[in-house]
Amino acid sequence: MKEEKEKLFIQMAITQWKISNEKINTVFETISSKQYASPIAPGANSAAWILAHLAGANDNLFPLLTLGDLRFPMINGMAKSNHSPHNEIEKDELKACWLSINSSLLHEFNRMQPEEWFDRHNSISPEDFIKEPHRNKLNVLLSRTNHQAHHAGQLALIK
Amino acid sequence: MKEEKEKLFIQMAITQWKISNEKINTVFETISSKQYASPIAPGANSAAWILAHLAGANDNLFPLLTLGDLRFPMINGMAKSNHSPHNEIEKDELKACWLSINSSLLHEFNRMQPEEWFDRHNSISPEDFIKEPHRNKLNVLLSRTNHQAHHAGQLALIK
Numbered sequence: 001m002k003e004e005k006e007k008l009f010i011q012m013a014i015t016q017w018k019i020s021n022e023k024i025n026t027v028f029e030t031i032s033s034k035q036y037a038s039p040i041a042p043g044a045n046s047a048a049w050i051l052a053h054l055a056g057a058n059d060n061l062f063p064l065l066t067l068g069d070l071r072f073p074m075i076n077g078m079a080k081s082n083h084s085p086h087n088e089i090e091k092d093e094l095k096a097c098w099l100s101i102n103s104s105l106l107h108e109f110n111r112m113q114p115e116e117w118f119d120r121h122n123s124i125s126p127e128d129f130i131k132e133p134h135r136n137k138l139n140v141l142l143s144r145t146n147h148q149a150h151h152a153g154q155l156a157l158i159k
Numbered sequence: 160m161k162e163e164k165e166k167l168f169i170q171m172a173i174t175q176w177k178i179s180n181e182k183i184n185t186v187f188e189t190i191s192s193k194q195y196a197s198p199i200a201p202g203a204n205s206a207a208w209i210l211a212h213l214a215g216a217n218d219n220l221f222p223l224l225t226l227g228d229l230r231f232p233m234i235n236g237m238a239k240s241n242h243s244p245h246n247e248i249e250k251d252e253l254k255a256c257w258l259s260i261n262s263s264l265l266h267e268f269n270r271m272q273p274e275e276w277f278d279r280h281n282s283i284s285p286e287d288f289i290k291e292p293h294r295n296k297l298n299v300l301l302s303r304t305n306h307q308a309h310h311a312g313q314l315a316l317i318k
Contacts, residue, residue, distance in 0.1 A: 041200035153309035
């Protein structure tokens with residue numbers, strides 16, 4: 001019964017992440033190329049930057065959760081550089097990367113066992129993890145889902 | 160050990176919710192009265208509306224998680240009515256409600272036992288809950304934290 005609950009909340013966390021991804025899928029499907037290249041509000045980042053930032057953040061989950069290397073290092077570099085225009089990636093190309101990253105991640109997430117989720121992520125040392133056991137892979141997933149929701153809220157302002 | 164993980168996960172979910180609340184606290188502390196009353200972007204909701212919407216959404220957690228009645232029914236009514244200005248509540252008054260709601264909720268959350276978190280919330284029938292056990296109180300907390308992050312992202316655009 002305890003084990004069932006453990007699997008249930010891991011599934012809940014994955015589902016919240018999926019729901020958030022799907023909102024971004026809808027953005028890719030509904031915005032025009034002009035909206036993609038434009039700031040989402042006066043003086044704010046472009047939709048292209050936010051979307052590249054989100055794709056890079058998800059791609060970064062591969063090394064962070066010890067699931068392998070970055071799939072698209074170019075995008076990841078962009079996600080780290082703040083506020084510069086990323087219009088050099090076309091919308092359809094970025095969308096293809098985004099879908100590919102998330103599909104691979106979801107495959108890995110569904111394969112991962114509960115003990116893997118409660119293991120440390122790659123940015124915390126074994127010594128610190130003993131003192132801070134909440135800094136595990138599942139917590140990264142919760143935190144990244146919130147990060148994505150933060151930017152999804154901004155993308156929802158596109159008119 | 161299993162029980163420890165269960166408690167750890169619940170604590171992780173509460174912490175994410177708290178982190179998100181603290182971002183909104185900062186918004187209350189940093190925006191001017193003029194910014195409070197103004198749309199966050201052209202044609203978008205005012206900060207006042209978004210903040211009342213978030214306070215109402217948190218207040219609604221009391222009945223939804225069977226923790227008691229709404230503390231501020233007036234705000235909750237506002238949260239449900241879309242896109243109307245709520246400037247009738249002064250910033251300081253809304254901030255006081257916001258802090259009071261979250262302080263009471265946090266007190267309840269820290270008191271709740273794991274089995275309560277995995278019980279059904281108040282908007283699902285016992286029959287449906289048997290089929291959909293993920294629709295529990297903890298899932299409401301994850302989902303509300305994402306909802307709050309969505310709007311926090313919008314409030315971050317205030318200049």
